[in-house]
Amino acid sequence: MPKRNTKTKQLIFDSLKKADTAVSQEILQAELGNAADRATIYRVLNSFCDDGIVHKIIGDDGKQYFAYCLNCAEKKHSHNHFHFRCLQCGKVECLPEEVDCKLPKGYHAVNFNGFISGYCSSCS
Amino acid sequence: MPKRNTKTKQLIFDSLKKADTAVSQEILQAELGNAADRATIYRVLNSFCDDGIVHKIIGDDGKQYFAYCLNCAEKKHSHNHFHFRCLQCGKVECLPEEVDCKLPKGYHAVNFNGFISGYCSSCS
DNA sequence: TTCGTTATTGCGACAATATCGCAATAAAGT
DNA sequence: ACTTTATTGCGATATTGTCGCAATAACGAA
Numbered sequence: 124m125p126k127r128n129t130k131t132k133q134l135i136f137d138s139l140k141k142a143d144t145a146v147s148q149e150i151l152q153a154e155l156g157n158a159a160d161r162a163t164i165y166r167v168l169n170s171f172c173d174d175g176i177v178h179k180i181i182g183d184d185g186k187q188y189f190a191y192c193l194n195c196a197e198k199k200h201s202h203n204h205f206h207f208r209c210l211q212c213g214k215v216e217c218l219p220e221e222v223d224c225k226l227p228k229g230y231h232a233v234n235f236n237g238f239i240s241g242y243c244s245s246c247s
Numbered sequence: 248m249p250k251r252n253t254k255t256k257q258l259i260f261d262s263l264k265k266a267d268t269a270v271s272q273e274i275l276q277a278e279l280g281n282a283a284d285r286a287t288i289y290r291v292l293n294s295f296c297d298d299g300i301v302h303k304i305i306g307d308d309g310k311q312y313f314a315y316c317l318n319c320a321e322k323k324h325s326h327n328h329f330h331f332r333c334l335q336c337g338k339v340e341c342l343p344e345e346v347d348c349k350l351p352k353g354y355h356a357v358n359f360n361g362f363i364s365g366y367c368s369s370c371s
Numbered sequence: 372t373t374c375g376t377t378a379t380t381g382c383g384a385c386a387a388t389a390t391c392g393c394a395a396t397a398a399a400g401t
Numbered sequence: 402a403c404t405t406t407a408t409t410g411c412g413a414t415a416t417t418g419t420c421g422c423a424a425t426a427a428c429g430a431a
Contacts, residue, residue, distance in 0.1 A: 125399085125407085126407075126408095127397085127398045127399070127406090127407055127408070128398075128399095129397080129398070129407090129408065129409080131408080131409070132408090147388095148388085148389085149388090159409085159410095160409065160410050160411075161388095161389085161410095162389085162390075162391080162409085162410075162411080162412095163408080163409055163410070165388095165389065165390075166390090166408085166409085167408095181305060181306070181307050181308075181309050181362075182305070183305050183358055183360040184305075185305055185309050185310075185311070185387095185388080185417080185418090186309075186387095186388070186389095187309070187388085187389080205348050207350065207354065210357060218348065218350070218351070220348060220349055222346065222348055224329050224342065224344060224346055224361070224363065225344055226331065226342070226363070226365075227342070227368065228368065229367070229368025229371055230331065230365060230366070230367055230368055230371070231365045231366045231371050232363050232364075232365040233334060233364055233365040233366070234307055234363065234364040234365065235362075235363055236307040236360075236361075236362040236363070236364070237348070237360075237361050237362070238305070238359075238360040238361070238362075239348065239350070239356050239358065239359055239360070240356075240357055240358045240360075241350075241354060241355045241356040241357040241358065242354070242355045242357070243353070243354055244351065244352065244353025244354055245353075247353055247354070247355050249378085249428085249429095250378075250379095251377090251378055251379070251426085251427045251428070252427075252428095253378090253379065253380080253426080253427070254426095255379080255380070256379090271417095272417085272418085273417090283380085283381095284380065284381050284382070285381095285417095285418085286380085286381075286382080286383095286418085286419075286420085287379080287380055287381070289417095289418065289419075290379085290380085290419090291379095309388085309389090309416095309417080310416095310417070310418095311417085311418080
């Protein structure tokens with residue numbers, strides 16, 4: 124069952140890539156209008172995640188955000204970086220700094236979700 | 248409008264303190280049965296948050312978790328530590344290590360939410 | 372102890388996010 | 402052009418969390 128290239132996937136991919144921020148389904152929906160259904164957007168985004176094209180993070184607002192991360196595509200696809208959400212303008216962006224957090228002995232990490240909210244330089 | 252001590256608050260507080268983990272409303276509900284209503288649990292937990300007795304974190308499952316953190320009660324109530332959720336047993340615990348993440352210039356942090364999921368020592 | 376004020380609770384309704392099933396559509400190979 | 406089946410759209414549904422309002426119960430005062 125090979126994947127197929129569709130107009131919807133391309134639209135979503137372009138939006139993700141164009142945005143230098145992490146986006147939610149809501150944001151994508153606003154951008155795509157009725158060009159794509161809500162359920163489809165979620166399915167495509169999660170599919171991209173499985174392919175390793177984008178990474179998903181859970182915001183401290185409880186919503187899912189998806190980001191096409193340049194760094195990820197290049198190296199070893201590590202997502203141990205924080206994400207920052209501006210409480211004023213709402214943008215969610217990947218912070219460049221890699222973080223490593225030592226786990227207790229015997230613990231094995233699968234997923235990293237670092238999130239900081241506050242005010243970005245434009246909104247401070 | 249001073250706060251009042253109620254049986255429900257006491258029950259929830261005891262459960263939080265007894266648990267050495269961060270708990271969700273769902274977990275508390277299971278423990279308290281019909282001794283407390285869902286909305287009440289949320290209200291009490293958020294009230295505890297406002298009082299600085301517990302801290303709230305958003306799990307990478309999108310749910311809210313609340314933890315009575317020993318360290319917090321003592322010092323300056325800083326929550327810059329990670330939380331770990333075991334994908335097997337479901338426990339969410341506070342990791343001791345304090346983490347600081349440098350923000351870009353002009354950025355101002357308000358909330359820190361560090362979350363790692365994986366397998367704990369018992370479930371590895 | 373009794374009473375009155377009002378913080379708190381329970382219940383239902385509601386909002387928001389995300390997923391699922393299924394029929395209709397449309398890629399991609401032959 | 403045709404067939405296969407991945408994908409989409411639509412509606413229904415699950416889950417999480419909040420809100421409004423009437424009923425209840427803490428707590429201070431009489």
